[in-house]
Amino acid sequence: MEPDRRAQPAFLEASGVTMRFGDHVAVRDVTLGLARGEVVSIIGPSGAGKSTFLRCVNLLEIPTQGTLRVGETSLSVGSGVKPKERDIQALRRQLGMVFQNFNLFPHLTVLRNVSLAQERVLGRSPAEAEARSMALLERVGLADKAGAYPGRCSGGQQQRVAIARALALDPAVMLFDEPTSALDPEVGAEVLAVMKELAAEGMTMIVVTHEMAFARDVSDRIVVMVDGAVVEAGEPHQVMSNPSHPRTRTFLSAVLDR
Numbered sequence: 001m002e003p004d005r006r007a008q009p010a011f012l013e014a015s016g017v018t019m020r021f022g023d024h025v026a027v028r029d030v031t032l033g034l035a036r037g038e039v040v041s042i043i044g045p046s047g048a049g050k051s052t053f054l055r056c057v058n059l060l061e062i063p064t065q066g067t068l069r070v071g072e073t074s075l076s077v078g079s080g081v082k083p084k085e086r087d088i089q090a091l092r093r094q095l096g097m098v099f100q101n102f103n104l105f106p107h108l109t110v111l112r113n114v115s116l117a118q119e120r121v122l123g124r125s126p127a128e129a130e131a132r133s134m135a136l137l138e139r140v141g142l143a144d145k146a147g148a149y150p151g152r153c154s155g156g157q158q159q160r161v162a163i164a165r166a167l168a169l170d171p172a173v174m175l176f177d178e179p180t181s182a183l184d185p186e187v188g189a190e191v192l193a194v195m196k197e198l199a200a201e202g203m204t205m206i207v208v209t210h211e212m213a214f215a216r217d218v219s220d221r222i223v224v225m226v227d228g229a230v231v232e233a234g235e236p237h238q239v240m241s242n243p244s245h246p247r248t249r250t251f252l253s254a255v256l257d258r
């Protein structure tokens with residue numbers, strides 16, 4: 001029988017995360033814990049605060065309030081106190097992020113895109129970084145594109161390069177912010193297949209997604225956000241087939257009817 005990951009202590013914990021932009025509360029007191037190897041999909045209507053919450057976890061947005069912890073590294077923010085850059089970097093080092101729009105450097109080859117941060121951030125030698133990059137490009141099925149520039153790659157290929165680049169820094173947790181939203185469905189499927197493999201290999205992942213099939217089939221848990229807050233969380237089949245919150249029902253009937 002599969003071990004119940006949720007019985008284990010949380011490996012990543014976001015507690016009481018709130019993000020305000022002026023008077024607007026984009027994320028409202030969100031608490032989420034993930035066990036090592038757990039895959040959580042965050043779903044919900046447009047503007048619900050899903051991406052903002054993910055960006056808070058990675059400290060791309062410094063939350064107005066909240067505590068974040070990955071393993072032994074934690075950081076609390078609030079009361080207008082600015083966190084130290086060193087503490088931000090320590091937490092961020094454990095998190096790999098994949099964005100909707102790939103964010104590759106257009107003037108660097110695919111190989112350099114994957115190698116650069118390994119040299120700059122981890123201090124790997126160029127040869128070491130290149131060897132690791134090639135292994136990762138192989139893994140995402142793009143070894144033959146190593147010498148190409150991103151502009152010569154399809155969107156799906158660019159996104160797989162972005163995944164390889166994030167993995168190259170050996171993150172403990174991968175964060176995906178709507179990784180297939182900018183892609184046609186068939187190209188998106190290539191990216192989803194790579195993510196599915198990562199999940200099967202035991203990577204801890206938070207995925208903000210509009211891909212209901214991925215959320216249902218690959219996640220251990222689905223979290224539903226509406227108006228900045230978590231309204232429901234549970235096992236995929238339970239949330240998808242028997243949602244308890246009226247806002248989840250409204251959201252699901254709108255997306256599943258499409």
Ligand SMILES: Nc1ncnc2c1ncn2[C@@H]1O[C@H](COP(=O)(O)OP(=O)(O)OP(=O)(O)O)[C@@H](O)[C@H]1O
Pocket residue numbers: 021024026044045046047048049050051052053
């Ligand atoms: N930098 C910002 N400044 C001001 N408001 C922002 C900023 N970033 C996000 N918001 C607002 O916060 C709210 C949540 O946005 P967010 O992008 O997190 O939602 P989302 O659930 O990811 O939506 P979608 O599914 O459309 O991507 C929105 O009302 C958005 O306009």
